[in-house]
């Protein structure tokens with residue numbers, strides 16, 4: 001693995017594993033902008049002669065050429081740097097200047113951390129989901145992506161008001177122009193899509209140049225950021241942050257990393273502005289809840305909690321994958337009542353979950369099937385198009401890229417909902433053929449004959 005860049009983070013601290021984007025929960029814990037150290041030290045001596053410098057590549061925007069030139073003057077990059085900025089289908093990217101195959105030696109230079117350059121709108125054409133008009137957002141009407149987007153928007157808006165009051169207004173002279181909510185959305189987007197996260201106890205770092213690296217679904221490891229000891233100045237030694245290509249790359253090709261293996265396509269759109277081709281990213285989150293008005297609420301909650309679930313449980317349903325294993329027991333627990341309520345008695349405390357892993361009674365299984373079918377139907381009725389209409393639009397092609405993403409997201413959600421519906425429709429049709437708690441109990445007691453008949457005396 002070749003190190004593309006290595007850089008020093010002052011003061012020294014450990015760099016645990018790194019990837020782009022950070023969980024929203026992490027951001028929610030930040031009451032204001034994350035504190036970002038102002039200086040970084042890049043390693044000074046880097047790899048091989050440039051075949052084509054960024055400043056001689058006319059397709060690279062002038063701001064990036066100026067930036068690259070400045071990096072050269074600062075000694076951050078040199079003729080030996082193995083990559084250069086290049087114009088690629090994903091906007092800008094890092095293109096190799098020679099074959100990259102194995103790890104080599106590095107040294108350091110300095111780079112002001114606050115140096116950020118605004119990208120052309122082309123690169124970020126998908127990004128501004130937070131800034132999209134009502135009309136554009138209506139294309140994802142009914143989707144979980146829309147509700148998450150609106151929640152995030154509300155959160156960022158409230159953070160903006162706080163930052164404006166506590167930081168911007170009292171320090172007006174520090175800002176070259178008035179900061180609007182849209183500027184704040186832009187900054188939020190930059191951090192979400194470009195910052196390295198999970199560094200040094202959850203802080204975020206923005207690293208210009210390194211952040212030009214794009215994502216590819218063909219990369220199956222998030223192993224690209226490393227912490228290595230090395231020289232951090234003339235007389236100092238520290239831990240260096242090193243970005244490495246996860247795979248060998250031929251000269252002139254683009255280097256990619258894997259941004260995140262776990263995120264859904266909706267999260268990809270929200271964080272990075274594109275959908276990924278990796279299978280398993282199309283998901284629908286089904287939220288199930290034990291109602292407070294349930295006469296057995298307390299008992300059910302105890303059982304859920306002793307099995308690492310709660311009053312509310314969220315299940316990620318993935319397209320073309322089986323349902324999460326704990327979903328059926330939880331559904332049976334919610335639906336438990338009537339003559340099945342004996343399972344909630346204290347004598348069953350230790351075994352109830354085991355019983356819920358298999359069908360309890362016809363009534364219980366039928367109730368849960370109907371409830372899930374109802375949830376799916378109601379979710380499907382919230383979209384303003386049908387799956388067939390979406391598929392037709394996709395087939396016709398020539399969609400505006402933003403619309404293509406919207407259609408992709410809403411079609412994927414509908415496919416998952418239809419998949420869930422089909423599973424529960426088929427289950428309902430097969431209710432008569434299932435074995436329930438009492439059947440199993442009679443078998444255990446030896447009260448069922450060869451032909452399935454109930455016998456009076458144990459065999």
Ligand SMILES: C[S@@+](CC[C@H](N)C(=O)[O-])C[C@H]1O[C@@H](n2cnc3c(N)ncnc32)[C@H](O)[C@@H]1O
Nearest residue numbers: 090091092123193194211212213214215272274
């Ligand atoms: C960390 S930046 C990478 C550099 C970026 N391409 C640029 O021009 O500055 C992340 C952004 O690059 C774009 N990007 C990265 N990988 C992509 C991919 N596989 N497909 C489409 N866009 C991608 C998205 O706009 C994403 O938000």
